[in-house]
Amino acid sequence: MTQLSSARAGIITPEMKIVAQKEDIDVHSLMDNIAKGRVVIPANINHKKLSPCGIGEGLSIKVNANIGTSSDHADIDEELEKMQVAIDAGADAVMDLSTGGDINACRKKIIDASTAPIGTVPIYQAVVEAINSRGGVIHLTVDKIFEVIETQVAEGVDFITVHCGLTRAALGMLKRQGRITNIVSRGGALLTTWMLHHDKENPLYENYDRLLEIAKKYDVTLSLGDGLRPGCLADATDRAQIHELMTLGELTEAAWAQDVQVMIEGPGHVPLNQIRANIMLEKQLCKNAPFYVLGPLVTDIAAGHDHVACAIGGAVAGEAGADFLCYVTPSEHLSLPTIDDVREGVIVTKIAAHAADIARGNRGAIERDRRMAEARRNLDWETQMQCALDPVKARRVRGENPPGESDVCTMCGKFCAIKQVREYFNS
Amino acid sequence: MTQLSSARAGIITPEMKIVAQKEDIDVHSLMDNIAKGRVVIPANINHKKLSPCGIGEGLSIKVNANIGTSSDHADIDEELEKMQVAIDAGADAVMDLSTGGDINACRKKIIDASTAPIGTVPIYQAVVEAINSRGGVIHLTVDKIFEVIETQVAEGVDFITVHCGLTRAALGMLKRQGRITNIVSRGGALLTTWMLHHDKENPLYENYDRLLEIAKKYDVTLSLGDGLRPGCLADATDRAQIHELMTLGELTEAAWAQDVQVMIEGPGHVPLNQIRANIMLEKQLCKNAPFYVLGPLVTDIAAGHDHVACAIGGAVAGEAGADFLCYVTPSEHLSLPTIDDVREGVIVTKIAAHAADIARGNRGAIERDRRMAEARRNLDWETQMQCALDPVKARRVRGENPPGESDVCTMCGKFCAIKQVREYFNS
Numbered sequence: 056m057t058q059l060s061s062a063r064a065g066i067i068t069p070e071m072k073i074v075a076q077k078e079d080i081d082v083h084s085l086m087d088n089i090a091k092g093r094v095v096i097p098a099n100i101n102h103k104k105l106s107p108c109g110i111g112e113g114l115s116i117k118v119n120a121n122i123g124t125s126s127d128h129a130d131i132d133e134e135l136e137k138m139q140v141a142i143d144a145g146a147d148a149v150m151d152l153s154t155g156g157d158i159n160a161c162r163k164k165i166i167d168a169s170t171a172p173i174g175t176v177p178i179y180q181a182v183v184e185a186i187n188s189r190g191g192v193i194h195l196t197v198d199k200i201f202e203v204i205e206t207q208v209a210e211g212v213d214f215i216t217v218h219c220g221l222t223r224a225a226l227g228m229l230k231r232q233g234r235i236t237n238i239v240s241r242g243g244a245l246l247t248t249w250m251l252h253h254d255k256e257n258p259l260y261e262n263y264d265r266l267l268e269i270a271k272k273y274d275v276t277l278s279l280g281d282g283l284r285p286g287c288l289a290d291a292t293d294r295a296q297i298h299e300l301m302t303l304g305e306l307t308e309a310a311w312a313q314d315v316q317v318m319i320e321g322p323g324h325v326p327l328n329q330i331r332a333n334i335m336l337e338k339q340l341c342k343n344a345p346f347y348v349l350g351p352l353v354t355d356i357a358a359g360h361d362h363v364a365c366a367i368g369g370a371v372a373g374e375a376g377a378d379f380l381c382y383v384t385p386s387e388h389l390s391l392p393t394i395d396d397v398r399e400g401v402i403v404t405k406i407a408a409h410a411a412d413i414a415r416g417n418r419g420a421i422e423r424d425r426r427m428a429e430a431r432r433n434l435d436w437e438t439q440m441q442c443a444l445d446p447v448k449a450r451r452v453r454g455e456n457p458p459g460e461s462d463v464c465t466m467c468g469k470f471c472a473i474k475q476v477r478e479y480f481n482s
Numbered sequence: 483m484t485q486l487s488s489a490r491a492g493i494i495t496p497e498m499k500i501v502a503q504k505e506d507i508d509v510h511s512l513m514d515n516i517a518k519g520r521v522v523i524p525a526n527i528n529h530k531k532l533s534p535c536g537i538g539e540g541l542s543i544k545v546n547a548n549i550g551t552s553s554d555h556a557d558i559d560e561e562l563e564k565m566q567v568a569i570d571a572g573a574d575a576v577m578d579l580s581t582g583g584d585i586n587a588c589r590k591k592i593i594d595a596s597t598a599p600i601g602t603v604p605i606y607q608a609v610v611e612a613i614n615s616r617g618g619v620i621h622l623t624v625d626k627i628f629e630v631i632e633t634q635v636a637e638g639v640d641f642i643t644v645h646c647g648l649t650r651a652a653l654g655m656l657k658r659q660g661r662i663t664n665i666v667s668r669g670g671a672l673l674t675t676w677m678l679h680h681d682k683e684n685p686l687y688e689n690y691d692r693l694l695e696i697a698k699k700y701d702v703t704l705s706l707g708d709g710l711r712p713g714c715l716a717d718a719t720d721r722a723q724i725h726e727l728m729t730l731g732e733l734t735e736a737a738w739a740q741d742v743q744v745m746i747e748g749p750g751h752v753p754l755n756q757i758r759a760n761i762m763l764e765k766q767l768c769k770n771a772p773f774y775v776l777g778p779l780v781t782d783i784a785a786g787h788d789h790v791a792c793a794i795g796g797a798v799a800g801e802a803g804a805d806f807l808c809y810v811t812p813s814e815h816l817s818l819p820t821i822d823d824v825r826e827g828v829i830v831t832k833i834a835a836h837a838a839d840i841a842r843g844n845r846g847a848i849e850r851d852r853r854m855a856e857a858r859r860n861l862d863w864e865t866q867m868q869c870a871l872d873p874v875k876a877r878r879v880r881g882e883n884p885p886g887e888s889d890v891c892t893m894c895g896k897f898c899a900i901k902q903v904r905e906y907f908n909s
Contacts, residue, residue, distance in 0.1 A: 126895035127886050154897055179897070192902075230907070235855040236900065237907040244899035251906050286900070287855030288840060288848070327801050328841035353797060353837035355851040355858075358866065359875030363793050363830045367837055370780065370794045374754050388858070388866075389876060390883040391892040403790045410780035410794055413715060414755035421715070424782040428662045428714030431782075431815070439785065439815075448786030449816060456817040459554050465818040468553035470581055470606070472671035473663065473713070475619075479678050480657070480664040 057274040058096045060314035062089035070096050074109035079419060088112050092307070093343045095214075095316040097148070097172040097276040102211035106170040108147050110318060111345035115417055116373045116408035117147035119174070119347070119381045120401050122165075128391045129156030135164055137397045142171050144401035145444070146382070148214075150174040154183055154241075163210060172213035174278060177204040178242045178259075192248050197258045205269050214276040216320060217266060218242045219259040220302035221282035223250065229283060229295035236286030239323075243282020263306060267313040276316040278347055279303040284323030287355045291325045292333060304340040318345040318379065321372075325351035330368060334375035347379040348372045361387035362400045366407040373411025380404050402445050409444065432473060434462040484701040485523045487741035489516035497525045501536035506846060515539050519734070520770045522641075522743040524575070524599040524703040529638035533597040535574050537745060538772035542844055543800045543835040544574035546601070546774070546808045547828050549592075555818045556583030562591055564824045569598050571828040572871070573809070575641075577601040581610055581668075590637060599640035601705060604631045605669045605686075619675050624685045632696050641703040643747060644693060645669045646686040647729035648709035650677065656710060656722035663713030666750075670709020690733060694740040703743040705774055706730040711750030714782045718752045719760060731767040745772040745806065748799075752778035757795060761802035774806040775799045788814035789827050793834040800838025807831050829872050836871065859900060861889040 061068050067082055071089065074096055075082035088094040094111030110117050120141035122134050138149050148171050153161045158180050166173050181203040185195040208215065221243050229237070238244045246257055259266060270277055283299045285291040303319050310317045319341045325333055330351055337346045351368035352361060365383035373380060384392035384400035392400065412420035423442065430438035436453070443449040456465045463471040488495050494509055498516065501523055502509035515521040521538030537544050547568035549561050565576050575598050580588045585607050593600050608630040612622040631642065648670050656664070665671045673684055686693060697704055710726045712718040730746050737744045746768045752760055757778055764773045778795035779788060792810035800807060811819035811827035819827065839847035850869065857865035863880070870876040883892045890898040 125892055126897065127892040128883065128895075155895065182897070234907070235852070236859045238903045239899045241894055241897050241899045244902040245897070247903050247906065287858065288851050289855055326840050327797060327837050354833060354840065354871075355854040356836070356869055356871050357833050358870040359872045359879050360829055360833055363790055363833050364837065366790050367794050367797045367834060370754060371798060385875075386879050386883075386893070389880040389891055389893070390885075393883075402787055406781060406784050406787060406790050407794060409783070410754050410791065413753050413781065424715050425662070427782040428716055431714065432663045442783055443785040444781075444783050445786045448812075452786050452813050453816040456555065456813075456820075464816055465552055465554040466813070466816070467668055468555075468582065470553065470609070470668050470672070472666050472668045475671040475675050476665045479674065480661070 057271060057314045057316060058089055058098065059092070059311070059316050062086045070098050070107040073107050078109065078114050080113060084113065085109065092311050092317065093345065095276045095318050095345055097213035097316070099208065099211045099213045099273050099275055101209065101273060102166060102173065102213055104167065104170055105172060105213065108172055110379045112343065112378070115412050115420065116377070117379045118145065118401060118404045118408050119148040119150055119379060120146040120397060121150045121152050121381065122397065123151045123153035124155040124161060125391050126155040131156065131161045131164060133394065134161055135168060137394055138165055138169060140394055140398050141401050142169070144398050145405045146171060146401045148172045148174060152176055152179065154179045158183065162207065166211045174214040174216065175207050175212050176216040176242050177207050178218070178245055182245045192245055193252045195249055197262060200258060201262070201265055204266070208269055208273045208275045212275060214278045216242065216278045216280040217259050218246055218280035218282035219257065219263055219306050220279060220299040221246055221257050222260055222302055223256055225283055225295055225298040225302065228298050232294050234290045234293065234295070236290055238283065239286030240280065240282045240284055242280055246282060263309065267310055267315050270315045271313055274316070276318060277310055278318050278320055279306055281320045281322060284349065285325065287324050288326045291322060292329050296322065297336065300337060301340050304342065307341045307344045318347045321346055321348040322351050323349055324355060325353065325368060327353045327371060330371045331375040334372055334377055338376055345378040346376065347381065348377045349381045350383055352383065358388050359385060361385065362403045366403040369404055369407035370410045373408055374414040380408050405444055434473060484698060484741045484743060485516055485525065486519070486738070486743050489513045497523045497534040500534050505536065505541050507540060511540065512536065519738050519744065520772065522703045522745055522772055524640035524743070526635065526638045526640045526700050526702055528636065528700060529593060529600065529640055531594065531597055532599060532640065535599055537806045539770065542839050542847065543804070544806045545572065545828060545831045545835050546575040546577055546806060547573040547824060548577045548579050548808065549824065550579035551582040551588060552818050553582040558583065558588045558591060560821065561588055562595060564821055565592055565596060567821055567825050568828050569596070571825050572832045573598060573828045575599045575601060579603055579606065581606045585610060589634065593638045601641040601643065602634050602639050603643040603669050604634050605645070605672055609672045619672055620679045622676055624689060627685060628692055631693070635696055635700045635702050639702060641705045643669065643705045643707040644686050645673055645707035645709035646684065646690055646733050647706060647726040648673055648684050649687055649729055650683055652710055652722050652725040652729065653677070655725050659721050661717045661720065661722070663717055665710065666713030667707065667709045667711055669707055673709060690736065694737055694742050697742045698740055701743070703745060704737055705745050705747055706733055708747045708749060711776065712752065714751050715753045718749060719756050723749065724763065727764060728767050731769065734768045734771045745774045748773055748775045749778050750776055751782060752780070752795060754780045754798060757798045758802040761799055761804055765803055772805040773803065774808065775804045776808045777810055779810065785815050786812060788812065789830045793830040796831055796834035797837045800835055801841040807835050832871055861900060
């Protein structure tokens with residue numbers, strides 16, 4: 056049984072109990088939301104070390120960190136370290152997007168080591184193997200795609216990105232309307248190349264039932280990918296993007312009919328004033344399936360600081376109802392991220408998720424800030440450090456420039472406002 | 483004549499011409515907005531090297547960087563370097579908040595060197611001198627406050643923060659309602675200490691006419707400070723804050739009656755879901771005077787990364803109508819910022835301002851992102867670097883991890899989506 060079929064049958068699974076406890080919510084309301092498809096628990100029956108995590112309505116907003124080798128940089132130990140650094144910094148899930156070196160070995164080690172749910176994009180490996188063995192993406196076969204999917208999923212991958220909504224109809228809209236950056240999704244571009252070369256429909260769309268069978272067998276959550284997400288602000292919220300989203304809505308209902316858990320992936324590069332409408336559209340068109348947003352990045356010109364452009368968009372998306380934020384690192388658009396980039400990316404995306412949790416009224420998040428505020432009022436620096444989202448950096452910054460009086464900091468020194476007025480206000 | 487009196491008389495000043503040219507807008511509509519108090523040009527008649535900058539409705543959002551010595555760390559050369567680094571990184575204005583070492587010498591050097599408008603908080607120096615010469619803030623006299631204000635202003639300071647709205651009535655509301663962090667504004671805390679010790683009204687409120695005379699003489703813009711801004715999310719948008727804001731609205735109209743330019747300072751720590759209402763309130767209560775926000779920070783627990791919490795809040799505030807964003811650095815709440823912190827703080831606040839400019843429909847901002855998007859589509863890396871808000875870091879990140887093929891980056895390597903589908907979409 057999947058988490059979805061269990062919830063529909065009124066059965067509370069061990070995973071639901073753990074998630075309800077982590078979130079400090081009633082397990083029956085969690086079960087109801089899973090039954091309605093509004094919450095997913097990506098928990099492959101074969102991921103042995105998993106500590107389950109829920110994504111969706113009524114839960115805290117989750118953060119994903121992408122790691123993985125590339126054809127230009129393939130070091131498995133480094134990717135394993137990135138995984139651990141991401142989880143230690145607070146990532147709730149990790150995606151292994153490896154396309155270089157020994158992809159199978161890298162993924163197996165990551166699944167074995169990870170307590171967090173692991174996601175992949177199986178089409179990457181299928182294409183790499185088609186290129187290596189047969190010389191090009193066009194030689195990819197439908198059977199090969201499904202062979203790779205089943206192999207990955209049988210090993211314990213908890214969620215997979217599948218670009219099932221990138222149809223010929225959506226591509227036609229893209230072509231007719233025009234775009235500046237066309238397609239910026241790697242999976243979307245690979246599928247498009249194959250589809251246009253062979254003049255065929257998207258094999259993941261045409262063989263969706265086959266995908267659902269595999270997903271159901273291992274209770275893998277489908278993360279329905281946005282292969283036509285905008286790659287720049289000027290391309291945002293266009294007909295190609297919305298066509299794909301509507302198809303994903305139909306595929307969501309088809310998955311639910313087979314007891315398969317689904318979440319929807321979303322843009323991308325989106326102007327600040329279009330984010331709220333994008334979240335509303337997903338919730339409406341996809342019947343409140345959890346929304347997993349890739350950013351959104353609120354400007355195209357932040358190279359070197361795209362993690363900040365992502366934090367801005369992620370916070371606004373979260374406040375508007377997004378459930379799962381994919382991080383972006385300072386290396387986005389420039390390079391494969393380093394270990395330090397991974398840590399920085401996770402922390403700033405956690406800040407965005409936390410700010411949105413507070414805006415959505417999450418009691419635990421509000422209470423955490425209150426504890427920090429009280430520690431500040433009390434000039435209790437040790438508690439301030441413990442309350443910080445990143446105690447390591449907070450201690451380092453303060454330690455590098457120690458104040459003359461230990462109860463203040465070097466910003467205001469003896470003119471510390473809190474210290475000055477303490478006698479008048481603290482009882 | 484001040485910029486305001488000129489605008490009211492239908493006179494286009496040289497400063498208005500420069501601002502209209504920089505913003506690519508019609509100088510008559512700029513003049514109209516200055517006449518209505520919706521735009522200020524902080525331009526002291528004695529700031530010789532100034533390149534004027536406009537702040538307010540219809541203009542791009544501006545960014546301020548705070549620098550200055552503290553009692554714990556006072557190195558004038560370092561502060562001068564921070565000023566230059568801030569301006570080079572894109573800061574539109576700089577505030578010298580020095581409270582340590584030779585405050586006069588530091589400020590004079592900063593004014594002489596700066597092309598950007600310079601702001602100060604004169605009460606800081608007045609208090610430091612009262613403490614050094616007479617042993618405590620309570621020995622501060624009203625004449626001393628105005629002596630310092632006139633000295634600083636005569637030297638060419640373009641805008642001064644004056645906490646004129648922090649009245650006994652507002653303090654009474656604060657005391658009756660209770661707060662976690664009470665007062666976190668340095669100037670607000672200094673004035674409160676003086677007011678409560680002497681059982682007197684705020685001298686800047688009681689002697690507001692004297693302040694207006696000085697401001698008018700040098701055309702100094704008053705930045706009406708928010709001494710009661712919330713220091714944590716739990717204290718946001720409370721009666722004390724709003725009482726002070728309403729007083730600032732009254733003082734705005736009093737200043738306009740004397741042809742004095744005014745902007746309003748705003749919070750502080752504000753939950754994401756309260757930011758838009760805060761901007762609306764300022765615009766309503768202060769008759770559309772430009773709004774200068776300090777953050778807002780959308781969480782209390784981001785120590786070490788408060789520049790990101792500030793960028794999130796600043797972008798949302800900007801979209802909602804804020805005109806001027808005060809940066810926050812990674813050192814906020816922990817330490818006086820380093821030179822690197824200043825640069826990082828300016829860049830991320832520029833990202834927030836730029837994202838909000840786009841959301842507000844600023845044509846120049848939208849065009850800049852379009853150029854970047856076209857360079858990405860064309861895999862034209864040199865143009866991408868030129869379009870980046872921080873070309874220095876963008877080049878460094880890419881250079882540290884050079885790709886095998888020069889037209890892609892190491893993130894996707896040979897699976898670069900844009901490269902794959904070029905033949906199908908680019909004409």
